[in-house]
Amino acid sequence: MTAPSLSKPHRLSTNRSTLPGAGLPGLGLAGLGLAGLVLLPGCTPQPQPAAAPARTPMAQYSNGATGAVGYSQRVPDFATRNFTPFNRQDAAAIALREWRLFGTPVADEDPHNRPEPSTPAMKPERLPGLWQRVGEYWWIGQDPYENEASYTGRTTADGQLFDAAHDGNYAWSAAFISYVMRVAGANDRFAYSPNHATYINAAASGSVPGLGAQNPATYAPRLGDLLCVGRGRSANITYSMLPTPYGFPAHCGIVVSVNENGPPFGRQLSIVGGNVDDTVALTHVPTDGAGRVSDANGQSYDSRYPWLTVLTPGYEADQEPDSGY
Numbered sequence: 001m002t003a004p005s006l007s008k009p010h011r012l013s014t015n016r017s018t019l020p021g022a023g024l025p026g027l028g029l030a031g032l033g034l035a036g037l038v039l040l041p042g043c044t045p046q047p048q049p050a051a052a053p054a055r056t057p058m059a060q061y062s063n064g065a066t067g068a069v070g071y072s073q074r075v076p077d078f079a080t081r082n083f084t085p086f087n088r089q090d091a092a093a094i095a096l097r098e099w100r101l102f103g104t105p106v107a108d109e110d111p112h113n114r115p116e117p118s119t120p121a122m123k124p125e126r127l128p129g130l131w132q133r134v135g136e137y138w139w140i141g142q143d144p145y146e147n148e149a150s151y152t153g154r155t156t157a158d159g160q161l162f163d164a165a166h167d168g169n170y171a172w173s174a175a176f177i178s179y180v181m182r183v184a185g186a187n188d189r190f191a192y193s194p195n196h197a198t199y200i201n202a203a204a205s206g207s208v209p210g211l212g213a214q215n216p217a218t219y220a221p222r223l224g225d226l227l228c229v230g231r232g233r234s235a236n237i238t239y240s241m242l243p244t245p246y247g248f249p250a251h252c253g254i255v256v257s258v259n260e261n262g263p264p265f266g267r268q269l270s271i272v273g274g275n276v277d278d279t280v281a282l283t284h285v286p287t288d289g290a291g292r293v294s295d296a297n298g299q300s301y302d303s304r305y306p307w308l309t310v311l312t313p314g315y316e317a318d319q320e321p322d323s324g325y
Contacts, residue, residue, distance in 0.1 A: 210314020
C-alpha cells in the first residue's frame with residue numbers, strides 16, 4: 001500500500017485534549033510543550049559567542065553532497081555566532097513557537113480522509129501575515145543562491161501569485177525544517193535544502209559533521225530529532241537503502257515531545273512539521289514502551305506512515321546552559 005504524504009494534500013483538526021501537556025496542572029496553551037521541553041538549568045558556565053559568523057555550505061544536492069562554504073547574511077547574528085550552544089531545547093521550542101503562530105492545528109487523521117480545501121482562502125499558507133511567514137522560512141532557511149529562497153506561501157521568486165491548485169510545486173516543508181535548524185544555530189551541522197532527501201542522504205552518508213541517520217527499529221527519537229518518512233512511491237524506501245544516489249519525495253517533522261501517554265495512541269511522541277495541511281501542524285506518533293516508532297523488524301507502529309529514519313543533528317547540548325534566566 002502506498003503511504004500518503006505528510007505534506008500536501010492534508011486537512012487538519014484541532015483537538016486540544018491531544019496536545020502535549022494538555023490536562024497537566026498549571027500548563028495551558030501558553031506553556032504548551034514545556035513539560036517535555038524544559039529541563040532544569042545546569043551550572044555549566046555560559047560559552048562565549050563566536051567572534052565571527054559561521055560559514056556553511058552554499059550548495060546542497062539531493063544525494064547528500066555539499067558545495068563550497070560561505071557566509072549567509074540572512075541568518076540572524078545570534079544564531080550564526082551561537083549566542084547559546086546549538087541545543088535540543090531551542091530547536092523544539094522554535095518549532096512549537098511556529099506551530100502556535102499558525103493556530104496550534106493538529107493533524108492526526110489518516111491523510112487519505114482529508115480532502116483539499118475548496119477555496120484558496122482556506123489555506124493558511126496563503127492568508128495575510130502567514131504567507132509572509134512562509135517566505136521567511138524560505139529566505140532564512142535556504143542558501144542565498146537558491147532560487148527557492150525568494151518563494152513565499154503564495155508567490156514565486158519573481159513575486160508572481162501562483163495558482164493555489166498547484167501549490168505542491170512550491171512545497172515548503174523542508175524549508176521549514178531548514179529554517180528551524182538555522183535559527184537554532186546549527187550552522188554547518190545541517191544540510192539546508194528545499195528537499196528533505198538532501199539532508200536525509202547527507203545524514204546517512206556522513207557528509208555533514210555531526211548529522212546522523214538512525215534506524216527507527218533500534219533508536220528511540222529524542223527531543224529535537226527529525227522523524228522522516230518517504231512519500232508516495234518512495235514509501236517503500238527502507239533505512240537499509242540509505243543513502244540513495246538520487247533524490248526522492250519525503251517529509252520530516254521535528255520531535256517536540258516524547259514519552260507521552262494520552263490520546264489518540266496512548267504511548268506516543270509528538271512532531272511538528274511545515275506544509276502539513278498547508279500550515280505548521282503537530283502530529284502524534286505511536287511508540288512502544290521504549291519510545292521507538294518501529295518494531296525490531298522495522299515495521300512502523302503507525303498505520304499512516306512507514307517511518308524511514310530518525311535524523312540526529314549535531315547538538316552541543318540538551319538545553320540552554322542559562323535556561324530560565
